[in-house]
Amino acid sequence: MSGNTANKIEIKNFNFYYGNKHVIKDLNLSIRANQITSIFGPANSGATTLLRAMNRLSDLEPSTRSTGQILIDGQDINDPKVNVTDLRRKVGKVFEIPAPLPLSIYDNVTYGLKFLPGKKKQEILDTMEWALKTAALWDEVKDRLHDPALGLSGGQQQRLCVARVLALKPEVIIIDRSCSGLDPISTSKIEESLIKLKKDFTVIISPHNIAQASRVSDRIAFILMGELVEENEALQILKFPKDQRTSDFITGRFG
Amino acid sequence: MIKLTARTSERIAKVFILSIAVLIMGILIWIIGDILLNGIPHINFSFLSQMPRNMGREGGIFPTIVGTLMLTVLAILIAVPFGVGAAYYLAEYTKGGIVTRIIRFGAESLAGIPSIVYGIFGVLLFVEILGLGFSIISGALTVSIMILPTIIRTSEEALLAVPKIYRDASFSLGATKWQTIRCAVTPTAIRGIVNGVILGVGRCVAETAAVMLTMGGNVLAVPSSISSSGRTMAVHFYILAQEGVMQNAYTTAAILIILIFIINIGTNAVIDQFISKRTKGAR
Numbered sequence: 087m088s089g090n091t092a093n094k095i096e097i098k099n100f101n102f103y104y105g106n107k108h109v110i111k112d113l114n115l116s117i118r119a120n121q122i123t124s125i126f127g128p129a130n131s132g133a134t135t136l137l138r139a140m141n142r143l144s145d146l147e148p149s150t151r152s153t154g155q156i157l158i159d160g161q162d163i164n165d166p167k168v169n170v171t172d173l174r175r176k177v178g179k180v181f182e183i184p185a186p187l188p189l190s191i192y193d194n195v196t197y198g199l200k201f202l203p204g205k206k207k208q209e210i211l212d213t214m215e216w217a218l219k220t221a222a223l224w225d226e227v228k229d230r231l232h233d234p235a236l237g238l239s240g241g242q243q244q245r246l247c248v249a250r251v252l253a254l255k256p257e258v259i260i261i262d263r264s265c266s267g268l269d270p271i272s273t274s275k276i277e278e279s280l281i282k283l284k285k286d287f288t289v290i291i292s293p294h295n296i297a298q299a300s301r302v303s304d305r306i307a308f309i310l311m312g313e314l315v316e317e318n319e320a321l322q323i324l325k326f327p328k329d330q331r332t333s334d335f336i337t338g339r340f341g
Numbered sequence: 342m343i344k345l346t347a348r349t350s351e352r353i354a355k356v357f358i359l360s361i362a363v364l365i366m367g368i369l370i371w372i373i374g375d376i377l378l379n380g381i382p383h384i385n386f387s388f389l390s391q392m393p394r395n396m397g398r399e400g401g402i403f404p405t406i407v408g409t410l411m412l413t414v415l416a417i418l419i420a421v422p423f424g425v426g427a428a429y430y431l432a433e434y435t436k437g438g439i440v441t442r443i444i445r446f447g448a449e450s451l452a453g454i455p456s457i458v459y460g461i462f463g464v465l466l467f468v469e470i471l472g473l474g475f476s477i478i479s480g481a482l483t484v485s486i487m488i489l490p491t492i493i494r495t496s497e498e499a500l501l502a503v504p505k506i507y508r509d510a511s512f513s514l515g516a517t518k519w520q521t522i523r524c525a526v527t528p529t530a531i532r533g534i535v536n537g538v539i540l541g542v543g544r545c546v547a548e549t550a551a552v553m554l555t556m557g558g559n560v561l562a563v564p565s566s567i568s569s570s571g572r573t574m575a576v577h578f579y580i581l582a583q584e585g586v587m588q589n590a591y592t593t594a595a596i597l598i599i600l601i602f603i604i605n606i607g608t609n610a611v612i613d614q615f616i617s618k619r620t621k622g623a624r
Contacts, residue, residue, distance in 0.1 A: 143513055148436050175515035185506040187525050197524070198514035247510070254515060 094119040094258060094288040095140070100154035102135055102144070102312075109135050111312045112154070122280060122289040124299045124320070127309035128335065133292045134182075136309070137260050140290070141177035142170050158258065171201075178251030182263035184243035186235035186250075191227050194235045194246055198254045213253050220283065221249035222275045241272025248276065252283075259283065261291040277302050296336055300324050308332045373598060379588075380595025388592060393561050397577060398586050402593055404563045408477065408571035409600070411564060412552065413545040415481035416488065421538055423485075424492030428534070431493070432500035433522055452490035459487050460554035468555055475557025478567045483555045484548050488541035495540060499533020500526060528616070535612050542604055546597065549575045574600075 095117040102110035110132045117123045125133045138144045140156060142163060155162050163173055175198065186194050195214045199205055214231075218224040223245040227238070235246055251259060261280070268276070280289055280302055293299040299306055300320060307317040308329075316329050327333040334340060345353070391401030427444065435441040463483030473479045503526050511525035512518075527534075552558070557570030558580065564571035572580075574597045581590035 141513055143509055146508070146512060171515045171517055174513050179513040181506060181510065181513075183506055185504075185510045187507055187510060188529055197511070198516070200524075201514075201516055201520055250510075250514060 092119045093117065094158065095290075096155075096157040096160075097136075098155045098157065100136075100139070100152065100156060102132075102139055102152045103150065104135075104147070105149045109312050110139075110152075113309075113312070113314050115307055115314055115317060117288065117290060118305065119288050120284055120286075121304035122284050122291060122302050124291055124293050124303040124306045125309060126293060126296075126299055126306055128340065130311075131309045132312035133309050134262055135312075137179070137262050137290065137292060140258070140260060141174045141179055143174075143179065145170065175202075175254045176256055177258045177260060178254055178256035180244070180247050180251055180259070180261040184240060184247050186238070186243050186246050188234070188236055190232045191235045191238070191246065192231040195249050195253050197250060213255075214249075217249040217253040218246075220252050220279060221245045222279050223249055239272075241268050241275070244268055244272065245276060245279075248279065256287065258288045258290065261289070263292050263294050273298070296324070308335065310335070376591060376594045376598060379591040380593075383588060383592040384596060389596070392563075393577075396584075397561070397581050397589060402574065402577060402589075402596070404561055405572050405574045405577040405593070406596075407563050408556070409546060409573040409575070409597075411477050411567065411571065412480050412484065412556070412573055413542055415477065415567060416484040416545045417538065417542060419481060420485035420488050420492055420541060424489050424537070424541070425496050425534060427489075427493045428496030428500060428537075429522065432497045433518075433526070448490040448493045451486070452494070455550075456487060456548060457550040457554070459483055460551035462486075463551060463555040474568065475555065475570045476568045477556060477564055477571050480552045480556035480571075480573075481567070483551050484545050487548065487551060488544050491540050491544065492537045495537025496530075496534040499530040499537070502533065503529045531616065532612060535608060539605055539608055542608075543601055546573075546601055546604075547575050548573075549579050552576055553579070 093116045095115075097113055097115040097117075100110055100113045101108065113132075113136070115125075125136060127133045135144065139152060140163070144150050144152070152164070156164065158173075158177065161168065163177075187197060189197070192214065195217055196210055199210050199213060215224065215228075218227065223242060226242060227233075227246075235243065238246060248259075248261070277298070280291070283289055284304075291302065293303070303320040305317065306320045306323040308315045308323060308327075308331075310331055315331050316323065316327065318328075323332065324336060327336060388401045389406065390403050392403055393405075394400035427448075431441055431444060460483065463479055463486075467473045467479040467482050468475055473482075507525045507529060508521055511521040516524065552573050553576045556572065556576070558572045558576040559570075561572060562569075574593050578590050578593045578597065581587075581593065
């Protein structure tokens, strides 16, 4: 696997509660830079909650609280000094459901950019083109950038959402339940771009099936009921799981 | 007890619902048709542009058109900032606590009060205590309070109907709360908000009791400013009908209905233009 073993994200003794419900339990996990890490588990395993906590989208929900730390480059993201909008630009997020805003394709890709001061028009155009090319969507939309984004197919919408995040040049890209409900062609296009992206970004995905996890991941963390069961190189987890629960899940005994 | 098969109950339900729909539409078409058939043939330029003579038995309705427009524009200008502002506050800035519930309960109670009560309140507060007299401004202030609940509730519902995923997407692209409201929530909710305003306009145009009490409906001159008295078309229609001047009442009602049509269609066209511009990304 990749020789670069620097840790981009360190999650330490992390607990998360919705009201009285304890959904993430004392979780410790390191995520390496320039790799694709799959955070993997059945529905309600806590994976989505963990991904939401990483760019503090969980702040938006009432009556949630957390203990422990999530460190990105050694900085605790819940530190009061941290500017939450800067954090969200640094840790980009693609949602399970493709959610283009009811604006044009152009406006969707440049949505985050327009809140950054001092961007020149040409710079924005270049970034938009680069982001759409990297997300493998440019050729399909270059002649209709000002059409409504909601007119795109589901797969194109999902790639648009990837492009929209890329345009902000984040350091970490989180893709939740990527590609669930997409056709195989769109899925393989997104997976190809993910593999290209890891040169420059740290990618965290929550794959929607084992096959996808095995195709793209460098490392896999298996989460069950809010607890980390095990974390290792993808091949080790898939071929030689140490924990019985992991092997039960992978062989399809539950989930 | 007779046991119906699924097929029969399906059919009965269908027939029942269909007949209700036909009945409602029938009544609506009857009322509007009656007014338009009796009114439209008598609409002409001189009716629209002339002063009423002999207390509206002869002549036109020009001052009441001016009065209606002044009242409506003024009331909307007063009510929309407060109403839409309150809706944004309720939908975006409160978390369903006690304050929200008090405001919501207050708004709902306001909606249930008969308009004559608003009229009395307007006379006491605006006409007497604030010394605005029987004037268009007193009428507009009274009517703006009446339409507030409609605007608040409709706008709030439009804002709450914006999918959570749009907010999440906007926040995760580094937008602040206000930027999210401005750039992601409002374009999605704007049609619903405008619908609330249109309902408010409809109520302004149609309101009679409260307007008659606060605007001093006896005056049949063209209002010269917002502090003059005046009469709206709805008030004029009411007085004409009461005095048995049926033809002019019908004509006035027809014009009133046509005006409301024009406002609705016009506003929707403007909004369509606005929305398609936004989705095309033209600046």
